Amino acid sequence: MRQSSLLPGGFETLEPFAEFWAADTAAKRAHCRDISNESSRQDFYDAAVRLIPLALEYLDTRPLAELGDSEQRLMRLVLSFGHVAMAVELQGSEEAEHAQWRPFMQITTTPADR
């Protein structure tokens, strides 16, 4: 038997990605994108792309302040997905080059961090 689930029911297939991608601030999520490699981004993207709308629908049913641990983790994965989508859908083969320049734009604070 599994001890406790990392993510809410229905999102189990994203569990393998939680440890790396469910970072707790926008700056850390951007950093995950910077240090990831192409195949790990693609794997996460492929696994998540169809679940993201469902995850937001699910999370939207409750106030952000009341998210439990597994829901919080799902929220963070959704936020990280946005960063990864920029790499996968737009930067494409230029992503590795682009990643050298992005960290100079240092994220200091966002509403999601507070």
Next chain:
Amino acid sequence: MNELHQYQKPESAEALALGTDPVPAGPYYQDDYFALERESIFKRTWLNIGHVCELPEPGYFIVRELDFANASILVTRARDDVIRAFHNVCTHRGTQLVATDSGKRSTFTCPYHGWTFNNTGELRGAPDFERFYVEKQDCGLHEVSVEVCAGLIFVNLDPSPTQGLRDFLGPFVDQWEQLPVARATTYSEYVYEINANWKLTYDNFQENYHLRFIHARSGGGGAVGEENPFGYPIRYGFHGDHRTQEIWSNPSPVLSDTQKFAFGKLIPALMQKDALQHPFGRSYWATFPNLFMIGTPTQPFVHYVMPVSARKSRGVIRLYWVGEDTNASERFGREFSMTMARDVHSEDRRVIEAAQRGLNSGALEHIHLQSQEVLLRHLFTRVDEKVQAYKKALAGGAV
């Protein structure tokens, strides 16, 4: 076919009045020119350094460094709700009073000998003060001029500014007060350091000529398209030292799946907060000397470029939002919007530094500006006017 694009029209009289000659390159890298800009412009102009949402109630304070003047500015909101600004300098022997960049505290105690100041600036207490040869009321923190417009906090290092903020901003005041930024309660922020002159940095954001080359992947083609391949704006405006453009909107922008999805998640929240519909959705304000604002509701950013030296600057980019994240969708939409803008801006930063490296060599005496770079020409013209006037005053012994 719609109306003619700017690049197909004859240039306006206002634009042509600025001339067509190349612009000297020296002012974009030389130390002596920067020293004159610092004195004639930055030390006597209103500069945006923050927003009232950082001081939501009495007791809050922020500290901002103005490197070009070696100044640190403390901004407070006291019990009377008034926002004040001071040099962050203890009036005993000059120690920097507050070492953190923000917080909540109604008194400030100097770490050196314990002088304590109220957030209204008065010296409230000082150990063994009887042994000094001065009165407490003469030891208040040194005030800096501060004013607010549309929630944006501006300071002016001139002890008696020649113009109040509202006169300085002119027609922008009414427009900005209709924008969500005037009601903003929070923001997403990223900052950067750049080895580049402040004008060269700022200029990058005043022209669309580079969009198709530098932002081919990240840019989304919102402001360029088949009909308008170089992204000419619909219109330029010149307002004293400031300028505006109305950005052209591609009727069929190429957006990625997640871009479409994320904006779809953000838009209902913007609507609910009455932050989606306003008359300035494609407006762009370039406020002298170093501030930009964009009206785009989904990416409402405010950006300033603070000079550090002739060849070094610091930028602050904020997307101001109304209200905290109300739900997961809004949170996702906001973070994605910031991520997109940051991808674009990191491409800008890289190419601006490359331009600076070239200019620093002194190989060029002049730079050439085309008609779409007229806002760059306007900035240079306005800067140089002030620099030359200051130089003349210096030579005449008036400064």
